[in-house]
Amino acid sequence: MWNVSELVGRVRQAVENGVGSAWVRGEVRNLRIPSSGHAYFTLGDGAAQIRAVCFRSTLRLQSVALADGMEVLAWGRVGVYEPRGDLQLVVDLLEPLTGQGALLREFEARKRRLAAEGWFSADRKRPIPSLPRAVGVVTSPTGAALRDVVQVLGRRAPGIRVVVSPASVQGDGAARELREALEAAAALPGVDVVLLVRGGGSLEDLWPFNDEDLVRAVARSPVPVITGVGHETDVTLVDFAADLRAPTPSAAAELAAGEWSRWVETLRRHEARLNQAVAARLRELRARLGAADPTRRPPRFLVDRLRLRVDGLADRAGAAVDRRVGEARQGLSGLELRLRAGDPRARLGRWRERVSQLSMRLHRGMAEGVDRRRRTVTALANRAEALGPYRVLARGYALVRDEAGRVVRDAGGCRLGQPLAVTLARGGLDVEVTGVTGPADDGARLSLGQGRGPDSGRARSRA
Template identity: 45%
Template structure:
């Protein structure tokens, strides 16, 4: 039988595959070892194109493989480098393909920062238990401070940012810089002295204490107990503006209000002023528009009154009389011309009617008609017929003979030609003989 087909060992127990064994180790380690903080020296740092960072943690007695995945790496403020002393937080994991366990790192802080962080949390808990950070102790921040004291380093970028913001927003108050160290030995005591001086001067409506961003060590002066107690006990309202948005110090909790940055503090201080300035500008624009409208209406009313006065003046009345007289004269002339034209038209109509009905016209028409009838009568007269070569035969009584039947031989008849009459005798029907 082949070696791969053997399932039981000599003592009768089942043999596990490498994968099964490794998975059992993985479940045992990952389920039995809770996430923890581990201190050590960084070595063999390898940053991959994917964004993951692989490195080792070592001390004098051991070495531990570790990985910082891309999503966690982007959130870190500490740059991993060979030889750095760090404290990391993570959980154990087993990479089955190599049978290797490693630490999945979630957070990295420098070794000194870990100590400071523990001190920070301890002091915060103790002062909070005393009620130093209670909301009841907070003083209201004035909405329109006229004089603001800024406790900070006069050469730091925070002053420049603060001044640029309030200048850009057009704030009309006054800022007095109370110079003090904001980092290093003695910085906290200098800021405490400036707080006392500000309270003694009595000219400030509001105090700002702060500086630009930095590491936990750089900002540590704002976590020292004397300064935190001085901020909480200051009779003046205080805004704490230390570091960046992600930075928190104990002064932030002790102050009456926290601003994420010195620039944000400048915006907070000037916000109500800007709102009032905007409302004032809108009110001014509305008032100007209202006044302009009133002036325009007054001008219109004045022009209307001037026009009415001009219309009611004697000179205007006379001019209007002239205009009305000219208008009446024009209308009268037009009416007379129209009446004359109408009369001329009527006369022409009557003249035409008279011409159509006058005796002369009728006599003329009747004469023409009589002449026409005469011509027609002449055309139909016997004389006209005779002139065309015809002959009229008449009996002894002068009656016209229109048929041959009544004629008898020897009968005398009269024949009339165009140029005279001739007596003839009938010899036989169908012929005649001259007498």
């Protein structure tokens, strides 16, 4: 059984003894040179890759400047870096190979493709305005390229307006930001030309400027575009699509200034001539003044008198302004008082108070009216109850109805044997008429008792 360190150590010995030193051809990728000065990178060929290191003492002796995408031939010792168990090449010699590496091959492929589409055609190029009103600058807001452009335009064309459309100029997403910033700058009113600039860098740093969509956006821009990307030897695909290419950002700014610089120089020459003419005229006037009559009062007395007059007029003007301001303030105070008196909020508060009082009076009146009507209804109910027939029946009277339900008020209207219904205070009776009696003044009275027939004299109670 092996532990990890023993196994990795045995593999390292096998690799070192079996391979030793070798020439390795590959593309430099993921190059990193920290403060120690050692170069750490990966050599790859599309099918495989191996980690590599070139120590500082060796790197200083190489004639090639390492960069990502470069294809090189490396001589070194093949081994295993035991702490990570990685296969590693310790490089002793580096030689560049014929060709520009994967990035340059991609650059050439894109260039051929875009040229075939017609984006680099000279017929698409537009002239640069000779006196632009405003210049749009698409670059990083914190880069040195922007400072160079602003400095050159300030010196060569001080009257021109500079509009910055910020964007990242390297890294992931930079191409999209540059395209959006270019479109935004070209759409601004008054912008007659756009500068697409950044400082120098490696091929990888400048790679966003080789983006195909950005190249098409430069060619389709509604205003002319001047590119100034990198140093004089740096070339990107946007340079071929631009209306004019400058070797540096500063040179791009000088080209954008156009005829402004010539007019500025002309104005400066006229300014110098004017200053010379004024100085000569002043010398002439001083000479004439020196040759004048010494008894005449010098001009400074006239100047002093005019200065005093100006001071007096200024004091009067100040007093008049203060007076008018005071009057205006008084008028404003009166208007403010009137405005406060007619403030809808104050009137609204008074109306709310009035409504509250009326509401309280209304509720109080309604309550009193309800109480009065309740007492009246109670009194009427008591009277109705006192006058009701049941109160009379409770005193011993009875209510008599015939078979049709009519109240019998006159005994003379009844016949013998007629069935009647008698209602008492509690319950009722079904009876028959057995006799009709009574004096003439009181009317006939019924006698209820035994009558003729088999059922005469029976009283059927309904209680």
